[in-house]
Amino acid sequence: MASPSANSYQEPTSLKRPRSSKLLGWIWPILWLGLLIGSGIVGGWALIWLMRIPPLPECATISPQSTDGDRIYCAKAQAQSSDPQALVGAIELVATWSQDHPRYEDALEPLRQASERLLSKAQQRMQAGDLEAAVDLASQIPLDTPLRPAAQAAIYRWRQEWAAAATVETEVQQAIQRQQWDQARQSLQRLKTLSSDYWLRDRYQYWVESIDLEQQAWAQLQEARSLANQGTPAELKQAIGLAHSIDLRSHAWTSAEVEINRWSESLLMHAFRRWELGDVEGAIAAVQAVPPNLNLAPDAQDLIQFGHAQRLASQAKQQAGFQPTYGQLFQLMEAIRAAEQIPTTSPFYDSARQQLQQWQQQLQDLGQLRAAQSVAALGQIGTYRVAIQQAHQVAPERPQRQQAQTLIAHWQKQIERIADRPILRQAEALAQAGTIAALKQAIDQAAQVPQGRALRIPAQTLIAQWRQDIQIIEDRPILNKAMQLADDNQLRQAIETARTIQPERALHERAQGLIQEWTTAIQIAEDGPILQKAKDLAYEGSLTAAINTAAQIGAGRALYDEAQRAIALWRAERDYIWSLREAAAEQSAAAAETTDETAPESSDSEP
Structure with missing residues (x-):
């Protein structure tokens, strides 16, 4: 009995020992695995840290106190720029290094590139005509660089060229002032010997245009003087108008102003004489050419003002079409404003007041017609009728009555177009089928547009076209048959068949051409x-x-x-x-x- 109990007590102990042994067996692999993973993480981090690119220097904040490597890097970067200031900055970064500097050889290439680009930029500035900017850029090239002699030579050459060009321009200017046009052009040719595009192209063209401008201006002034020397009011007016057309940029304009004032005074005296003789229209016609800004007596100023108002009103009348414009309204308003400035004490007040009343009526009528036109611009039958009613309010005795009647007739035609356009559209839709029956229906539809209507002529044009289409449909089989006979060498039968197409038919001309062709073929066959x-x-x-x-x-x-x-x-x-x-x-x-x-x-x- 003791033996079984002992066995039952030792059995759990024997089973527990393998479990502890198995657990101890897993500890070492796990430990080695952890060490391996940790080593990998540390190694990867170290590799990343070693391969990390250092931050690039900030070239915008670079200074002489920066490291040599940063200065060389920024010099290379700025040497590739197209900005002159950046190129100058690239040169300044490394230009102070002597040959004993350890990074001197590395600095030569960016210094050379920046100098070449800077000299090229200076050349461009010179070609554009900015000499001082070109010299300033070229002077930035350092002394101890290969391009320094070339830069100094370029600066000397540019200054020499500028001095020569200035001498030529002075001679040209003096020749223009003496009105020696051939001499000016001959002197100007010396600019072509220069090398700069600024002188060859820009300044040369400027002086060519200046010479032409001055020559034309002085020729106009001479022609105006010749007219004024005849002394008649008509020639004086022409002379003043011609002198006013002289270009204000020319030197001749100063002399022209003096002549205009002198001729204007003569013309004004003639206008006063016409006024004293009772020729009001002649006086106003003469004074209209006188500029309104002359320093004259009050009566003379009033006459000029009245003439100016008359000229504005005449221009408004010349602009008048069947439709009123804002330009007409503006011209009349300016004429009224000019006439209202004539004082009651002026001898021209009564005449100006009569014209003023007429112009005010014209302005009122034009304003009413312009309002009616704005309503009609909506393009509807109702708006056209409203516009017609407004235009009818212009009384028969009013100045713009004829213009109002013209507008009324135009708007009535527009109403007819709107009313009849659906008829033609329906007719065109019917004709699209292209059959004889459809074309006849289209003709009947278009014929509904009454005579005298705005679309009557377009309707008749369509009707004529559709009738021709019907004739073509009817006669095409005949012509095709004749052509088939001709292809079968039965030319006489083909001719007889084609002759059945009557004159005034759409295909008659084509048939006659074929008949002539076939007749010629028969005659050649017979007479050959x-x-x-x-x-x-x-x-x-x-x-x-x-x-x-x-x-x-x-x-x-x-x-x-x-x-x-x-x-x-x-x-x-x-x-x-x-x-x-x-x-x-x-x-x-x-x-x-x-x-x-x-x-x-x-x-x-x-x-």
Whole structure:
């Protein structure tokens, strides 16, 4: 009994020992795995840290106190720039390094690139005409660089060229002031010897235009003086107008202003004389050419003001069309404003007041018509009718009555177009089918537009076109049949068939052209053998027979002209042969008389 209990007590102990041993067996692999993972993490972090790119220097804040590497890096970067300031900055970063500097060799390349680019930029500034900016840029190239001599030579060359160009421009300017146009142009040619585009292109073109401008201005002034010397009011007005057209930029304008004032005073005196004689219209017509800004007596200023108002009103009248414009309204408003400035004490007040009342009526009518036009611009039948009612309010005795009637007629036509356009649209829709029945329906529809309506002519045009389309549909089978007969070489039957298409039909002209073509083919077929026979006879030497054969081709036939040319050629050839034979016969007769011998009988045969 003791033995079983002992066995039962030892069994759990024997089972527990393998479990502890198994647990201890897993500890070492887990430990080594942890060490391996940790080592990998540390190694990866170290590799990343070693491969990390250091931050680039901030070239915007670079200074002489920065490291040599940063200065070289920024010098290289700025040397690639197109900004002149950046190029100057690149040079300044490394230009102070001596040959003993450890990074001197590394600095040479960016220094060279920046200097080349800077000199190129300076050249561009010079070509653009900015000499001082070009010199300033070129002077930034350091002394101890290979491009320094080239930069100094360029600066010297530029200054020499500028001095030479300034001398030429002074000579040209003096020649212009003396009005020596040929001398000015001759001196200007020396600019072409320079190398800068600024002088060759810009300044040369400027002086060419200046010479032309001055020459034209002085020619205009001379022509104006010639007109003014005649002394008549008409010539004085022309002279003032011509002088006013002189370009204000020219030197001639200063002299022209003096002449304009002098001529204006003469014209003003003439206007006063016309006024004193009671010729109000003549006075106003004369004074309209006088500028309103002259320093004259009050009465003269009033007359000029009145003439200015008259000119504005006349311009408004000249602009008048069947539709009023804002330009007309503005011109009339300016004329009224000018006339209102004439004081009651002026001798021209009464005349100005009469014109003022008329212009005010015109302005009122134009304003009313302009309002009516704005309503009509909506493009509806109702708005057109409202506009017509407004235009009818312009009384028959008012200045703009005719213009109002013209607008009314125009708007009535617009109403007719709006009313009749659906009729034509429906007709066009019917005609799209292209059949005879559809075209006839379209014609009946378009015929509903009454005579005298705005769309009557377009309707009749469409009707005529559709009638032609019907004729084409009706006659096309006939023409096709005729063409088929012609293709089968039955030309006479084709001609007879095509002749059934009557005149005034749409295809009649086409049919006649084909008939002419087929008739020509028949005549060539008939007369070709005759002409060929005549040619064969001529080739054999029977010229008279050839002529008689070719003459069988009558006038108007297709080969008639060719036959006549051949006949003329053969006759000339035959006449030449006959002349040779006659000459030979005369020589034989002369020889027979000399030798008293009987000449052999000749056997002439006609060719």
